[in-house]
Every structure is written in C-alpha cells, then in structure tokens.
Amino acid sequence: MNKTMPFILVLMCFISGIAKADSFFCESDWDYMKPPLAADEYEAKIHDILKDITENQNYYNVPEQDARMYRILAESVNAQNIVEIGTSTGYSTIWFGLALKQTGGKLTTFEIDPERSAIARENFKRAEMNDIITLIEGDAHEEVLKLSEPIDILFLDADKKGYIDYLNKLLPLVREGGLIIGDNIMTDLADPVYVEAITTNPALETVVIAGVAYTIKKRSIKN
Numbered sequence: 001m002n003k004t005m006p007f008i009l010v011l012m013c014f015i016s017g018i019a020k021a022d023s024f025f026c027e028s029d030w031d032y033m034k035p036p037l038a039a040d041e042y043e044a045k046i047h048d049i050l051k052d053i054t055e056n057q058n059y060y061n062v063p064e065q066d067a068r069m070y071r072i073l074a075e076s077v078n079a080q081n082i083v084e085i086g087t088s089t090g091y092s093t094i095w096f097g098l099a100l101k102q103t104g105g106k107l108t109t110f111e112i113d114p115e116r117s118a119i120a121r122e123n124f125k126r127a128e129m130n131d132i133i134t135l136i137e138g139d140a141h142e143e144v145l146k147l148s149e150p151i152d153i154l155f156l157d158a159d160k161k162g163y164i165d166y167l168n169k170l171l172p173l174v175r176e177g178g179l180i181i182g183d184n185i186m187t188d189l190a191d192p193v194y195v196e197a198i199t200t201n202p203a204l205e206t207v208v209i210a211g212v213a214y215t216i217k218k219r220s221i222k223n
C-alpha cells in the first residue's frame with residue numbers, strides 16, 4: 001500500500017457514509033442492528049418494559065446496543081454477582097437481570113437519587129426481578145464499603161469523577177477473570193485519572209470501544 005492509500009480509504013469511507021453506499025470496510029454497525037428478539041413470553045415482556053422505560057421515563061439510560069452487550073457479557077462469564085454503580089431507573093440493571101435469570105446470579109445496584117430509586121424499584125417489580133436485584137439507595141462511595149463478596153462484573157455508570165474511588169474500593173473484590181465496565185469513557189467525559197488507572201496497571205487488560213471501557217482483571221499465571 002503506498003503512502004496516499006490510507007487517506008484515500010478514509011475519504012472513500014466518508015463519501016460512502018454520506019451516500020449510504022455499501023462497502024466492505026465502511027459499512028456501519030448500525031446497518032446490522034435489529035431489535036432484540038424474545039425467546040419466550042417472559043423475555044418479550046421484559047423487552048416491552050425496557051421500551052417503556054426508554055420511551056416514557058425521562059431519565060438517562062445507556063444506549064440499547066451497550067446494554068445488550070452487557071447482557072451478553074454477563075451471560076458469557078456466567079455472572080453470579082454483579083455490582084452496578086448508578087441505577088437511574090434500572091434500564092441497564094434489567095438488561096443484566098435477563099442474563100442473571102439464566103445464570104442464577106444476583107445484582108446489587110446503587111442509586112443516590114430517591115426519585116429515580118423509586119421508579120427503578122417499580123420497574124424491577126414489574127420485571128419480576130425483585131428476588132435477584134437489590135437496590136441500595138444512598139451515596140455509593142460510602143455504601144460500597146459494606147460489600148464483601150467476590151464480584152464477577154463491576155459496572156460503573158455514575159459520577160465520572162468517582163470512578164477511580166469505586167475502582168480503588170472494589171477492585172480487590174473483583175474476582176480474577178472478572179470484568180470492570182466503565183460507561184462514558186469518551187475523551188471529553190472520562191476522568192483521565194480513571195483512564196490512567198485502567199490502562200497502566202499490568203494486572204488489568206483494557207479496551208475502549210464506542211465510549212465504553214472494558215477491563216478484565218487478569219488471572220494469575222500458574223506455572
């Protein structure tokens with residue numbers, strides 16, 4: 001490939017993106033997106049609740065595509081214990097809950113705002129997830145100190161400047177092979193201190209994809 005080739009490829013992507021032309025390397029992920037499919041009546045009911053949350057409850061939730069990824073990861077790692085910081089109205093929580101219904105695990109979620117907590121509690125009730133989800137209302141910086149069980153997935157989606165504190169307090173509880181998912185890791189939103197912590201620690205492996213940081217706590221190598 002000569003030196004001008006990368007520029008030509010980028011230009012072609014840009015132009016074909018505008019023209020919505022199909023191309024081997026420019027095709028957008030969005031072209032593949034289909035709504036989630038329900039395998040049974042329960043899952044269909046949950047999809048309806050999730051749709052209702054995003055369409056009728058006016059609080060910020062993660063994008064559907066991200067939440068679906070979190071569900072896939074939770075089911076893949078056979079998560080038994082998920083900790084979520086930042087419940088809001090429980091949208092991401094319920095997506096994790098779908099995975100936990102399969103793995104037999106549980107989730108603890110933290111929310112500081114009483115109004116959002118009340119809506120989330122109602123959403124968990126109608127999703128029939130009260131038995132697997134515990135909502136702790138209060139400041140997660142204090143409340144997480146009461147946790148003691150090993151964590152399979154730690155999901156950070158609250159105050160961005162607080163991520164480093166949550167990491168410092170909870171990394172010791174994340175099991176080896178466990179995941180830390182940090183939402184909103186875009187350059188203008190992410191706390192550089194958190195980014196530094198997850199990208200310079202040799203015990204961790206991190207990639208950032210579409211503004212979400214996926215970090216694994218590496219297993220110790222046994223010789």
Ligand SMILES: C[S@@+](CC[C@H](N)C(=O)[O-])C[C@H]1O[C@@H](n2cnc3c(N)ncnc32)[C@H](O)[C@@H]1O
Binds near residue numbers: 088140157
């Ligand atoms: C981006 S929203 C969470 C969205 C949610 N994960 C979802 O996708 O449905 C962030 C939430 O974190 C909560 N929050 C912010 N600081 C907090 C703290 N110190 N402790 C607990 N919750 C906090 C906010 O009240 C807000 O509801």
